[in-house]
């Protein structure tokens with residue numbers, strides 16, 4: 001598994017599937033989306049953020065000891 005930089009997430013362009021994208025706006029038309037710019041095909045698109053810590057499901061670990 002790769003290690004991601006905190007707060008930085010690479011998204012693939014839905015048009016050309018390139019990863020040469022950069023976030024241009026923290027929020028898109030909806031709170032749960034961010035606006036990205038594709039440097040490959042020079043398109044602007046929105047991607048859903050999956051950065052909500054509340055969405056994380058904590059796995060239950062059995063207590064040892």
Ligand SMILES: [Zn+2]
Nearest residue numbers: 013016038041
């Ligand atoms: Zn693209």
